[in-house]
Structures are given as C-alpha cells and as structure tokens.
Amino acid sequence: MTLIHVRALPLLAFSLLAACAAPQAGRNTAAPAAPSGxxxxxxxxxxxxxxxxxxxxxxxxxxxxxxxxxxxxxxxxxxxxxxxxxxxxxxxxxxxxxxxxxxxxxxxxxxxxxxxxxxxxxxxxxxxxxxxxxxxxxxxxxxxxxxxxxxxxxxxxxxxxxxxxxxxxxxxxxxxxxxxxxxxxxxxxxxxxxxxxxxxxxxxxxxxxxxxxxxxxxxxxxxxxxxxxxxxxxxxxxxxxxxxxxxxxxxxxxxxxxxxxxxxxxxxxxxxxxxxxxxxxxxxxxxxxxxxxxxxxxxxxxxxxxxxxxxxxxxxxxxxxxxxxxxxxxxxxxxxxxxxxxxxxxxxxxxxxxxxxxxxxxxxxxxxxxxxxVAAYVKRYKDASLSLVARPVGRIAGSASKADGEESGTGGSLGNLIADGQLAATRSAGAQISFTNPFGIRASLVPAADGSVTFGQLYAVQPFNNELVTMTLTGAQLRAVIEEGLDDNGPKQVLSPSAGTAFTYDMSRPSGARIVSLTLDGKPVLATGTYRVSVVNFLAEGGDGYSTFAKGTDRTRGAIDIDALEDWIKAAPVRQVPQETRTSKVK
Known part of the structure; x- marks a missing residue:
C-alpha cells in the first residue's frame, strides 16, 4: 500500500517543522527493515x-x-x-x-x-x-x-x-x-x-x-x-x-x-x-x-x-x-x-x-x-461565451500574423495593425504616434474565407483589457524607450509603431545606442521636440522594462485596447493589413 500525503511549509516555521519531522524515541526498539532499493x-x-x-x-x-x-x-x-x-x-x-x-x-x-x-x-x-x-x-x-x-x-x-x-x-x-x-x-x-x-x-x-x-x-x-x-x-x-x-x-x-x-x-x-x-x-x-x-x-x-x-x-x-x-x-x-x-x-x-x-x-x-x-466541462464554458465569441466585428484583407519562434520579439503585420488602431482611437487626445509591444500580442488574426473576423479572435490577440494612455514625450525619450526594448537587460522586443513612424536599429552597436534612425512622417524625430504618444496602460506604467514611458507627461486615458482594434477594423468595409516595413534591422 502506498501512503501519500501533501502539506505546505511556510518559511517562517523552520524550527517547528524540523522538530515535527524528527522521529520520536522509544516507540519501537526493533531493528528497522532495510530498504528494498x-x-x-x-x-x-x-x-x-x-x-x-x-x-x-x-x-x-x-x-x-x-x-x-x-x-x-x-x-x-x-x-x-x-x-x-x-x-x-x-x-x-x-x-x-x-x-x-x-x-x-x-x-x-x-x-x-x-x-x-x-x-x-x-x-x-x-x-x-x-x-x-x-x-x-x-x-x-x-x-x-x-x-x-x-x-x-x-x-x-x-x-x-x-x-x-x-x-x-x-x-x-x-x-x-x-x-x-x-x-x-x-x-x-x-x-x-x-x-x-x-x-x-x-x-x-x-x-x-x-x-x-x-x-x-x-x-x-x-x-x-x-x-x-x-x-x-x-x-x-x-x-x-x-x-x-x-x-x-x-x-x-x-x-x-x-x-x-x-x-x-x-x-x-x-x-x-x-x-x-x-x-x-x-x-x-x-x-x-x-x-x-x-x-x-x-x-x-x-x-x-x-x-x-x-x-x-x-x-x-x-x-x-x-x-x-x-x-x-x-x-x-x-x-x-x-x-x-x-x-x-x-x-x-x-x-x-x-x-x-x-x-x-x-x-x-x-x-x-x-x-x-474535461471536454464536457470546457464545453459548458465555451457554450456560455459563444454569442460573444462568434460576434462578427468586420473584415480584413488577409491574415495579420504574430511573429513566433526566433522572431517572437517583433510585432509583424499584426503589430502594425494594432498600433494603427490605437493611433486612430487616440487622435482626439492629440496622438501622433502609437506603439504596441509584441509580447502583448498573444495570437495571429486569421480571417474566414470572406475576410470576416470575430470578437473572439480579437480577444485571443489582446486578452488583457488594457486602457490606452496618451502622453507627451520628448524626441530623446522616444529614442530611449525604443532602446529599452533592444538593450541587454532582458529579452529583446522591437516595439511596433503606427503608420508614419519608422526606425532602423543595429544590434552590433553598444546596448543603449542601437537606434540608427527614427522618423515621423519622413522627417527625423528631434531630440528636443515634443510628441504625443499612445500606448496601453501596462507600458505607460513602465511595464516590460519600458521605464521611460513612465516619465511621460500630460496623460490622457482612453479606450480599452481591444475596443480600439475593433473600431479600427469595422471603420472600413475591408481593413487592409499594413505590410510596409516600419522597423528595419541593419544586417
């Protein structure tokens, strides 16, 4: 017969546990049996x-x-x-x-x-x-x-x-x-x-x-x-x-x-x-x-x-x-x-x-x-959520892919699409640029044959219900925040920018100095200039190691991230998936 027991041990009870684990003397004087192996x-x-x-x-x-x-x-x-x-x-x-x-x-x-x-x-x-x-x-x-x-x-x-x-x-x-x-x-x-x-x-x-x-x-x-x-x-x-x-x-x-x-x-x-x-x-x-x-x-x-x-x-x-x-x-x-x-x-x-x-x-x-x-238990919850999961939100022109494997630190076409939706949702707060972090993108967005996508698919992409925050950063801070994703302090992550923003980086350069160029609407971002930037509140609070976002001023809170993506998709009869290169790595 096998005796199995489970118990949890708080670190604060070291001496008591050691005492309890000790055998009691005098209970049995017979020689213990030898282990069988x-x-x-x-x-x-x-x-x-x-x-x-x-x-x-x-x-x-x-x-x-x-x-x-x-x-x-x-x-x-x-x-x-x-x-x-x-x-x-x-x-x-x-x-x-x-x-x-x-x-x-x-x-x-x-x-x-x-x-x-x-x-x-x-x-x-x-x-x-x-x-x-x-x-x-x-x-x-x-x-x-x-x-x-x-x-x-x-x-x-x-x-x-x-x-x-x-x-x-x-x-x-x-x-x-x-x-x-x-x-x-x-x-x-x-x-x-x-x-x-x-x-x-x-x-x-x-x-x-x-x-x-x-x-x-x-x-x-x-x-x-x-x-x-x-x-x-x-x-x-x-x-x-x-x-x-x-x-x-x-x-x-x-x-x-x-x-x-x-x-x-x-x-x-x-x-x-x-x-x-x-x-x-x-x-x-x-x-x-x-x-x-x-x-x-x-x-x-x-x-x-x-x-x-x-x-x-x-x-x-x-x-x-x-x-x-x-x-x-x-x-x-x-x-x-x-x-x-x-x-x-x-x-x-x-x-x-x-x-x-x-x-x-x-x-x-x-x-x-x-x-x-387990299948029956899962089905109960799946059925209960089905009306929301299956609700159509619009159509996109082809798949929007999430990078994976060795490229999981880049946002791909889906990162561009999300950033564009965030920018559109925060224009009223003065936003000029939006970024999304690739590690926050959880799945690719693959439409049906007619291009339609559902709310359940969007939720699989962005399941966190983060709020958008629009803030003011200097050009020097913009450069610094992109560098934070490329530095040697943790996994590499290339922020996905909205349309009109582009940057080139060189990983052979020293950590903290890897940005080669950074432009907005084809013009260089000026170190002393000020820019309105939108990100989810997780990043705005310094998440994923982006501490410079936490220094942004004149903050305005906005829509939930998934709502911004839904609104962006359904605002066009068929939303084009941006395929242009916005971030370039020097080889």
Missing part, C-alpha cells in the same frame, strides 16, 4: 498554460533530419488531461506540478469567467503544486488569493461565480520570494509529498517562486504592498528547511527560464536566458528545476558555475502543448537522488489552419484523445 517517482510538469481550454491553434516545431521543421498541432485542456494520465500510468508514484502562469492572458471562454474554468480544468488534471507566475498577478494579488481559496468576492470589473459556485484551486500556490508588508510570504514557500511506507518511504520537497522582475511585468496597482525578493536567495534558504523536514529530493518550480534553438523540445543546445545566473548561484541540494516564462521547451543537464552538481532543468513550452515526464530514482537509505531523467511529450491534438496554411496531425508522434469529463 531505489524508489521511482514520476513528476509530471507543465507551465504557462494561460487558460488554454481549447486547442490554441499553434504548433510545436520539431526539426527533421533533413533540416526541415515538422509542425505538430498540440494543446487543449482535454487533450492535456489525457497526456497527463498517460504519463501517470507509467509511474507507480506521481505528482503533477507547474511553474506558473496557469491563468491570465487566457482564451475568452476562460477570461470572461475570471479563469475559474481554467482552475477547474487544472483541478481535474490533478495539479498539486504551482509556482506563482507574473501573469497570475494581472488581476491583482487579492484576486489570486480568491483563485486559491475560492468564493465569490468581487475584486475587479467582472463578476465571479457566473456559472458555478467557485471552490478554488485544489493545488497549492507556492511563492517563496513574494512577501507581504508584514514580511510573510503571500503563499507558502514550500511543500512536501511522500511516497511509500517504512524503510521504502521517500519524500520530495518543492520550492515555488516567481521571477524577481514581476514589478516590471505587472501594473503597480495590482501588486501594491508586495515585494519580490532574489530568487537564488529564496531557494538557498528553503533547501535546508525541506531537508530538515525529511525531503530526500528537492524540486524547484520557478517562473523564469531560457531558450535554445527552435526545433528540439528535448534538447539544450546553446541554452541561454535569465534563469542561468539564478542557477549559477544555487547552493548544493537542488535536484530538479522546472522552469517557464519564456514559452520555450527544453530538457537540460545544467552544470552551474563553480563545483556544483548538474541540475536537471526542464520547461514544457506554452498553452499545454507539451508536458514534461520527469523520472527520479531516490535511495531511501542515503536520502538522495541516484538518477534523474526527463522527456517532453507533445500533446498532439487537432489539425487546424494557420496564417501560414494547414497544420495536419502526424504519425511521427502519438495523438491524444480528449478526456471526456
């Missing part, structure tokens, strides 16, 4: 689900021997549930975990209902621990606490519990480096799960945490009263606590990550990213790091700087398109991991048509059938 534990890991109740109409790219890329349609809550079940069936002992951003930036059928259905899907899948990601703060930390604890208290614009009494997440949010004003963590820092009995019992400890840069990624009002500490420090403090509480293995769930060349979901060639300096500062004792945030998939045996032992590092991409099957073999006698391995499983689901053509299923990877109970 290493105990295998399967860890099933996901990240960045983002409320993808239905297949997200995106593909996992797999590089073929001839160098071509095979596109595999993947994702969707019911298909993910089947994939998780198949992995759990291969292990006698399992735990399902996540590395953040399970909710927010979600599909309309989830977002309309405050991501309650996403929590419902993840409960049915069996997630047990989740690190808090940056997007989970999008509606504020009090709303995030409601997702954990349940209830129908209204904390924002939308009404909770519209279709069912919301009982909360059965999984535990972990937040080792996120602190409230009194110094306590917003959620527990750690958790434990044990497997087996007697001499064969093993315990796995989990540490969950957000990335330190959450304040640059979330509106300040949503995280007021919180501070975000150093990730490596939080992990290093938690490891001995877990070990003292009986953990034989330590797994970190962190919403930070890196990237490798596209096409190998199980590779780690040329790995780089903001997670590497965190890993390099970890003290010994961490066995596995499950990561996220970058929406990339990889499996690495990462060797930290110095003399530390290799760490198994994984990430399962985005939208439930992949799930990581991690196998640990733990020696209960020596209380250590004797072997570890991982493999990313592609959650092959339904074929679809993208802006680049048809994406068919393939025999190269096993397909998954949607799990019936």
């Amino acid at each position: 290493p105990v295998e534990v399967g860890i099933v890991a996901i990240n960045d689900f983002h409320g993808a109740l239905e297949p997200p109409r995106q593909a996992v790219l797999v590089k073929q021997p001839d160098g071509s890329m095979l596109s595999v349609p993947a994702g969707g809550g019911a298909w993910l549930a089947s994939a998780v079940d198949s992995i759990k069936a291969r292990h006698a002992n399992t735990v399902v975990v996540a590395a953040g951003d399970l909710t927010s930036a979600s599909q309309l059928a989830s977002s309309l209902y405050l991501d309650e259905p996403s929590v419902g899907v993840l409960n049915r899948i069996g997630v047990e621990f989740n690190a808090v990601g940056n997007h989970e703060f999008d509606r504020g930390w009090k709303e995030l606490q409601r997702l954990q604890n349940g209830g129908c208290e209204k904390t924002g614009r939308l009404q909770p519990c519209q279709l069912e009494q919301f009982t909360g997440a059965r999984y535990k949010y972990l937040a080792a480096s996120t602190f409230k004003a009194d110094g306590s963590t917003l959620f527990p820092a750690t958790g434990l799960k044990s497997f087996g009995e007697g001499a064969d019992k093993v315990t796995v400890g989990f540490i969950g945490l957000s990335l330190k840069s959450v304040p640059t990624l979330v509106s300040p009002t949503q995280i007021a009263g919180l501070t975000f500490g150093d990730e490596a420090e939080a992990i290093n403090k938690a490891v001995p606590v877990l070990r003292a509480a009986g953990a034989d293995a330590v797994v970190v769930l962190i919403h930070q990550g890196g990237k490798t060349p596209a096409g190998d979901p199980n590779g780690c060639a040329d790995f780089a990213g903001d997670i590497t300096p965190i890993l390099d500062r970890l003290s010994p004792g961490v066995d596995v790091v499950v990561s996220g945030h970058t929406h990339w998939s990889y499996v690495c045996n990462y060797q930290p700087a110095g003399t530390g032992a290799p760490i198994l590092l994984t990430s399962a991409g985005v939208y439930g398109e992949l799930v990581t099957d991690i196998t640990l073999k733990i020696d209960p006698a020596s209380h250590r991991v004797v072997s570890s391995a991982a493999h990313n499983v592609i959650v092959q689901s339904e074929p679809f048509t993208s802006s680049r053509g048809d994406v068919a299923t393939t025999d190269a990877f096993p397909p998954f059938a949607p799990r019936a109970d």
Whole structure:
C-alpha cells in the first residue's frame, strides 16, 4: 500500500517543522527493515498554460533530419488531461506540478469567467503544486488569493461565480520570494509529498517562486504592498528547511527560464536566458528545476558555475502543448537522488489552419484523445461565451500574423495593425504616434474565407483589457524607450509603431545606442521636440522594462485596447493589413 500525503511549509516555521519531522524515541526498539532499493517517482510538469481550454491553434516545431521543421498541432485542456494520465500510468508514484502562469492572458471562454474554468480544468488534471507566475498577478494579488481559496468576492470589473459556485484551486500556490508588508510570504514557500511506507518511504520537497522582475511585468496597482525578493536567495534558504523536514529530493518550480534553438523540445543546445545566473548561484541540494516564462521547451543537464552538481532543468513550452515526464530514482537509505531523467511529450491534438496554411496531425508522434469529463466541462464554458465569441466585428484583407519562434520579439503585420488602431482611437487626445509591444500580442488574426473576423479572435490577440494612455514625450525619450526594448537587460522586443513612424536599429552597436534612425512622417524625430504618444496602460506604467514611458507627461486615458482594434477594423468595409516595413534591422 502506498501512503501519500501533501502539506505546505511556510518559511517562517523552520524550527517547528524540523522538530515535527524528527522521529520520536522509544516507540519501537526493533531493528528497522532495510530498504528494498531505489524508489521511482514520476513528476509530471507543465507551465504557462494561460487558460488554454481549447486547442490554441499553434504548433510545436520539431526539426527533421533533413533540416526541415515538422509542425505538430498540440494543446487543449482535454487533450492535456489525457497526456497527463498517460504519463501517470507509467509511474507507480506521481505528482503533477507547474511553474506558473496557469491563468491570465487566457482564451475568452476562460477570461470572461475570471479563469475559474481554467482552475477547474487544472483541478481535474490533478495539479498539486504551482509556482506563482507574473501573469497570475494581472488581476491583482487579492484576486489570486480568491483563485486559491475560492468564493465569490468581487475584486475587479467582472463578476465571479457566473456559472458555478467557485471552490478554488485544489493545488497549492507556492511563492517563496513574494512577501507581504508584514514580511510573510503571500503563499507558502514550500511543500512536501511522500511516497511509500517504512524503510521504502521517500519524500520530495518543492520550492515555488516567481521571477524577481514581476514589478516590471505587472501594473503597480495590482501588486501594491508586495515585494519580490532574489530568487537564488529564496531557494538557498528553503533547501535546508525541506531537508530538515525529511525531503530526500528537492524540486524547484520557478517562473523564469531560457531558450535554445527552435526545433528540439528535448534538447539544450546553446541554452541561454535569465534563469542561468539564478542557477549559477544555487547552493548544493537542488535536484530538479522546472522552469517557464519564456514559452520555450527544453530538457537540460545544467552544470552551474563553480563545483556544483548538474541540475536537471526542464520547461514544457506554452498553452499545454507539451508536458514534461520527469523520472527520479531516490535511495531511501542515503536520502538522495541516484538518477534523474526527463522527456517532453507533445500533446498532439487537432489539425487546424494557420496564417501560414494547414497544420495536419502526424504519425511521427502519438495523438491524444480528449478526456471526456474535461471536454464536457470546457464545453459548458465555451457554450456560455459563444454569442460573444462568434460576434462578427468586420473584415480584413488577409491574415495579420504574430511573429513566433526566433522572431517572437517583433510585432509583424499584426503589430502594425494594432498600433494603427490605437493611433486612430487616440487622435482626439492629440496622438501622433502609437506603439504596441509584441509580447502583448498573444495570437495571429486569421480571417474566414470572406475576410470576416470575430470578437473572439480579437480577444485571443489582446486578452488583457488594457486602457490606452496618451502622453507627451520628448524626441530623446522616444529614442530611449525604443532602446529599452533592444538593450541587454532582458529579452529583446522591437516595439511596433503606427503608420508614419519608422526606425532602423543595429544590434552590433553598444546596448543603449542601437537606434540608427527614427522618423515621423519622413522627417527625423528631434531630440528636443515634443510628441504625443499612445500606448496601453501596462507600458505607460513602465511595464516590460519600458521605464521611460513612465516619465511621460500630460496623460490622457482612453479606450480599452481591444475596443480600439475593433473600431479600427469595422471603420472600413475591408481593413487592409499594413505590410510596409516600419522597423528595419541593419544586417
């Protein structure tokens, strides 16, 4: 018989936990039985689900021997549930975990209902621990606490519990480096799960945490009263606590990550990213790091700087398109991991048509059938939102594509279209220029055969309901804000400008000095001139590292971003998708 227990460990209770974990003397004088051998534990890991109740109409790219890329349609809550079940069936002992951003930036059928259905899907899948990601703060930390604890208290614009009494997440949010004003963590820092009995019992400890840069990624009002500490420090403090509480293995769930060349979901060639300096500062004792945030998939045996032992590092991409099957073999006698391995499983689901053509299923990877109970649950929410999702908003002349892969930091034709709509919506506030950030564009806009697009499609593109803010910036500040997306302080992001604005940049130049030219209506932008600029309030408050936007003056708040895009599309019988080059990279 296997005994499994789950409990969460607050960092403030170190000494008490250590005492509770200690065996009581005098209970049994018989010699303990010897362990029968290493105990295998399967860890099933996901990240960045983002409320993808239905297949997200995106593909996992797999590089073929001839160098071509095979596109595999993947994702969707019911298909993910089947994939998780198949992995759990291969292990006698399992735990399902996540590395953040399970909710927010979600599909309309989830977002309309405050991501309650996403929590419902993840409960049915069996997630047990989740690190808090940056997007989970999008509606504020009090709303995030409601997702954990349940209830129908209204904390924002939308009404909770519209279709069912919301009982909360059965999984535990972990937040080792996120602190409230009194110094306590917003959620527990750690958790434990044990497997087996007697001499064969093993315990796995989990540490969950957000990335330190959450304040640059979330509106300040949503995280007021919180501070975000150093990730490596939080992990290093938690490891001995877990070990003292009986953990034989330590797994970190962190919403930070890196990237490798596209096409190998199980590779780690040329790995780089903001997670590497965190890993390099970890003290010994961490066995596995499950990561996220970058929406990339990889499996690495990462060797930290110095003399530390290799760490198994994984990430399962985005939208439930992949799930990581991690196998640990733990020696209960020596209380250590004797072997570890991982493999990313592609959650092959339904074929679809993208802006680049048809994406068919393939025999190269096993397909998954949607799990019936999850499919029925998703259908309930999809049906409830159908009238809004299906509402036509206008017609466009061809697809407006969102760049992906290595080009995900550029806005493409869709970025241009959004920026044009924002400019039109804020002309009355004096706007001359508008920018949109490519990382805020969540999907391509692919019309029907007659060119029509629906509100549901627009919502998939811009699910955040941000307000437009028009401000005054100097020409020097305009140049500086574009430089902030191109500097060496984080992922590169090329702002998409509205029509009439163009710039050229050279990445071989030093960080902070990469703009070669910047023009408005064909004339150079003057450093001492003043210009009216419109962006969403997330950027206006300094989000995504664009701190110069926060210095803008004479601010006027305007329409919601998705309303501006809808109005722009329907203002023409057929809205042309701008194809001109507005941003140019010197090669």
